[in-house]
Amino acid sequence: MPENTPSASASPSGAPNRAADAALLAAARGGDAARVRAALADGARTEVRDGHRRTPLLLAVTGDHVAAATVLVEAGADPDALDDRHDTPFLVTGVTGSVAMLDALLPAHPDTTITNRYGGVSVIPASERGHADYVEAVLARTDVDVNHVNDLGWTALLEAVVLGDGGPAHQRVVRSLLAHGADVNLPDRSGVTPLRHAVDRGQYEVADQLRAAGGR
Template identity: 75%
Template sequence: MPLVLAACQGAHPEAKGTDMPTTSPSASSGAARPGAPSRSPAASPNPSADAALLAAAGRGDADGVRAALADGARIEVRDAHRRTALLRAAAADHVAAATALLAAGADPDALDDRHDTPFLVTGVTGSVAMLDALRPARPDTTIVNRYGGTAVIPASERGHADYVEAVLARTDIDVNHVNNLGWTALLEAVLLGDGGEAHQRVVRSLIRHGANVNLADRDGVTPLRHAISRGQQQIAGQLRAAGAR
């Protein structure tokens, strides 16, 4: 178990900086979402507008985003890591830029080379504002990151209590989803959390929204047993009150 824990510490993707990308024709846009403007990569390509769009999204320049789109930038153009402008904006929590992109039809489910999407990275940043900006675009909450986790799992690990409550209350995300390590959001909150107030709030929200408090890990160890072994007395109390064994 110690080896598994060591391998997973910091395992979820961090929100990276927004350095100027190198665009590549082979890594350019996929199909636009229904109702979005038609921006075929083969139609009047404008590499400078594409680059300007990615750069503006990365620095949070909503006016720059709109100007680049007006100049012919492709809404789903990709940078060298296959990040779209929306993913770059979401990772840096630039809500105004993301809103401008979404209004133009940007895809909240576009995957990059790390298997992140604009929606998935909100679980890492813990941004409720970005979550709410993305929700009208109906992101797919079942898409998983490279560790097989949905957005609520890294959020629970990191103690993003407001986000965990919001994503469970406002979307159809599965509170009992199991990732590639065999862990649910509840198990991650206990195994990788510090037992403090933020993680106690996370556990409270998970329980309130239907987390299975007795769903054990691959070794048959339940969240309660993990909490006890880590000296997380308050969380252990919460789990017992919810019927944990």
Template identity: 65%
Template sequence: MTPNDRDLLGAAERGDADAVRAAITAGANVETHDRHRRTPLLLASLGDHVAAAEALVAAGADPNAQDDRDDSAWLATGVTGSVRMMRALLPAKPDLKLTNRFGGISIIPAAERGHVEYVRALLRETDIDVDHVNRLGWTALLEAVILGDGGRAHQEIVELLLAAGADPGLPDGDGVTSLEHAERRGFTEIAGLLRAAD
């Protein structure tokens, strides 16, 4: 790794867009990575440093480069729920089918964590697969119910997913549907939404 590469990684992690551009101009490799294989774009995404990410995208940085935990800049947006970062990365044409270490795509952790505006924007602005099944046997809808708290944010996410065509009848790996999980957990409002959609 060159000194310019080290400068670029540091600037991206700090969110210093001017220093990112300066390091690139000085010859830094936009795909350089740290000891965990995190690229500058992934570091910027994890820190929600939108201006730094935009500078990296403009320089051709890859939103799909994965680190040693299978995280990428794009997948990280589903965890952070940053709509601004999601939009900053879209011009780089992220792979919407790229999976994390759990076999999930970006909408699944977003649904689990209650990132309503991110889910709304993702469904409106991309053709992400709402029924993608991860290695646990869960879709975004199932994660919103199984790992959510049943509150308003998760209710809205269930509404958004159903409106986008998510299949409420898809069961988990044990054959249990979203409705059954909602009923077991006492999520009355979500159960009502799922009954109406079935």
């Protein structure tokens, strides 16, 4: 094919291939890595958006479709693309707690300082949900700020206590946060420390961890 001849996937004017874009969004949402690759080969744009401004990568991450996400990252997809809820692919890993997806996104060098609609970084929702493996991994493998304070005035440690259940998963989360430098005495906006919250909620094992780390 002569160098300047348009490919079958693009119009002579260079307009986007809408069919390929739609196929890519559907394939990413469904986790079909082979169809993702085919849509990209047909000229689909890696940063095409759906009706909620979600990119193919964000759709793949939301469904924890690691193979599809890996294809998109290899194609240069942006891990920091914001949707209409102020989520990014990287931020969503903190919600799903998927370590495999975290690892899939790290080669794209995500910005760990971008915040969600609550002003939080990825480790905060992960701590709230008790995603212990993810919390350990994201703290060990990225520069995410363990003491970041969200718009509610809470750190990851505070959310692990205030919104956690004090069970084994949240105990592991607290252990990891403390091991990676969480400020055990950084209080909420009312001046209540993580230890005080733990005691008030009857989370005695968590309270013991916090006391051992110097909590007051």
